Amino acid sequence: MLSYKHGFHAGNHADVLKHVVLIYLYNLLKKHNKSISYIDTHSGNGMYKYISRYMEKNKEYKYGIKKIQKYVGENKFIKNYLNILKTISKNNNFYPGSPFIISSISNSSDKLYFCELHNNEFDSLKKNLIKFTNTKNINTDGFKYLENNLDKDKSYFILIDPSYEIKDDFIKINNILDNLEQYEKSKILIWYPILNYDDNDIFIENLRKKGIGRIINLELPITSNNDERGMKGSGLLIINFKEIKILRDLKALSKELHFYLKQNDDVYNPKVRYL
Secondary structure: OOOOOHHHOOOOHHHHHHHHHHHHHHHHHHOOOOOOEEEEOOOOOOEEEOOOHHHHHHOHHHHOHHHHOOOOOOOHHHHHHHHHHHHHOOOOOEEEOHHHHHHHHOOOOOEEEEEOOOHHHHHHHHHHOOOOOOEEEEOOOHHHHHHHHOOOOOOOEEEEOOOOOOOHHHHHHHHHHHOHHHHOOOEEEEEEEEOOHHHHHHHHHHHHHHOOOOEEEEEEEOOOOOOOOOOOEEEEEEEOOOOOHHHHHHHHHHHHHHHHHOOOOOOOOOEEEEO
16 A cells, blocks of 8 residues: 555554564574575655654654653663664654664674565655665565565564555565465564554464464554554564573563553553464
8 A cells, every 4th residue: 555654653562562562582593594684575764853844743652652652671682772762863763664773783794685566655765775885775565575485494583564454464564374384484573553452363373274383473452442543562483493492581571561652551461482
């Protein structure tokens, strides 16, 4: 959907969850790999100013990054995320998207591929990442890029986070999950919104029925009101990561994020599990 602009949602609770876990997984891979080939399928423009008309319209960041910036706990992954944001945006005047975050923490030997279909967003992405020398910005649909350009003999770390404003996005996600043998050597992080708890339960149950057995699922509910429009929370599918410690780390992480980001006290607890 070319009308979608992530600026309306940048820095919200979903971005916080996605980026904390993205940084955690990227750093985990860096411990075992001299270089990483990273693909972001839906990059956006990479940088979102708090005073922009987009972020100011809905002010979703006030219920995401602005809440977690008050964090006083000891979880090292949340603290690392906040320290990275401080380093990137020294004046705290913008929220960095996934491309800017990954570019900032990557090694010079890493190869970073950022896909963005929206022409205006793509132009801004190129400008915002101009100082990084290990990036390749591609004006294309991220799903098609995976389909046509992935070398099955190579290992990639892939972030897939479409807007889900069109139903085809869920269909395309399911197609990827039905054909994971094509991504056997790659690590994948898929973000998805929880729009309705009943529909989400069906989505997860259908994933269980696929019998894939290589998926860690993290879900972070932030409101218990199932009738209101908008996201009730969001979730992540973490694929082909075999480290046992991940489940333990994510359980501790999600508990802390839930405490700071939940919007009412009777909201469901976060879930971290194998599917």
